[in-house]
Amino acid sequence: MRLCVLDGRSTLLTAEGEVDVETASGGRFSRDVARLYTEWTVFRLWADGFEDAPGDAQPELDRLGALSPSPSQVLAIGLNYVDHAAESGFAVPEVPIVFTKFPSSVAGPGEDVRLTGDEVDWEIEIVAVIGTGGRSIPAERAWEAIAGLTIGQDYSDRAVQFAGAPVQFSLGKSFAGFAPIGPVLVTPDALPDPAEVVLECAVAGEIMQRAPLADLILPIPALIEFLSDVVELRPGDLVFTGTPPGVGFGREPRRYLAAGETVRSSATGIGWMSQTFR
Numbered sequence: 001m002r003l004c005v006l007d008g009r010s011t012l013l014t015a016e017g018e019v020d021v022e023t024a025s026g027g028r029f030s031r032d033v034a035r036l037y038t039e040w041t042v043f044r045l046w047a048d049g050f051e052d053a054p055g056d057a058q059p060e061l062d063r064l065g066a067l068s069p070s071p072s073q074v075l076a077i078g079l080n081y082v083d084h085a086a087e088s089g090f091a092v093p094e095v096p097i098v099f100t101k102f103p104s105s106v107a108g109p110g111e112d113v114r115l116t117g118d119e120v121d122w123e124i125e126i127v128a129v130i131g132t133g134g135r136s137i138p139a140e141r142a143w144e145a146i147a148g149l150t151i152g153q154d155y156s157d158r159a160v161q162f163a164g165a166p167v168q169f170s171l172g173k174s175f176a177g178f179a180p181i182g183p184v185l186v187t188p189d190a191l192p193d194p195a196e197v198v199l200e201c202a203v204a205g206e207i208m209q210r211a212p213l214a215d216l217i218l219p220i221p222a223l224i225e226f227l228s229d230v231v232e233l234r235p236g237d238l239v240f241t242g243t244p245p246g247v248g249f250g251r252e253p254r255r256y257l258a259a260g261e262t263v264r265s266s267a268t269g270i271g272w273m274s275q276t277f278r
């Protein structure tokens with residue numbers, strides 16, 4: 001299944017074109033995407049009656065909204081790719097590094113973002129959107145708890161992130177628009193193999209990050225098991241799974257975003273999104 005929020009309404013991208021969920025279900029399922037995650041199992045069964053749109057064509061970015069506009073929690077993983085840990089000057093962690101992006105930072109896939117300072121950085125990530133969720137989810141059952149995957153940017157103001165000692169990750173990653181997600185949610189069955197899902201982030205046309213999802217140190221099912229041992233994962237929650245190497249902070253010399261620059265983020269089988277900094 002390929003699900004998006006088109007002009008504010010839950011919409012399936014099918015072989016026959018765009019299908020408005022509320023209209024096609026005779027009002028059984030909501031136009032409000034957040035409500036779909038609360039009854040994900042029955043919604044999946046209904047939506048499986050439609051054939052997916054081929055390839056990863058997507059509607060115009062300015063018509064697309066956030067796939068979970070007000071999640072109860074946004075969990076994020078630090079240093080989950082070997083070479084990103086190295087470029088950041090950290091050892092590969094023995095346990096996952098977990099922080100939050102506060103939910104008010106979530107945005108749609110094509111919204112402009114306010115440049116908050118001179119050290120704003122990009123971090124393309126794959127984001128898992130929680131469907132049924134729960135607690136103590138074993139890795140073998142993790143995909144049943146996830147609604148699907150999409151692309152996210154874990155924008156980070158490094159000056160705020162690294163102010164003080166010890167450093168605090170969450171605040172510098174939670175400015176308005178610093179957690180854009182999209183363009184579409186793709187269910188696990190409709191995704192290519194992780195080795196074929198290539199993440200790519202370009203800044204002002206220059207490719208900065210490029211890596212397959214298979215390079216994750218801790219794969220998504222293991223992350224869900226680890227997180228849900230502590231936190232109850234709720235419908236619509238977001239899990240940012242970590243960024244591959246190539247962020248501005250890790251470059252020599254360092255390179256940060258400037259006003260007017262556009263960041264384009266894509267992933268094979270999912271689509272692409274872009275934000276311009278103002």
Ligand code: ZN
Binds near residue numbers: 123154240243
């Ligand atoms: Zn990140």
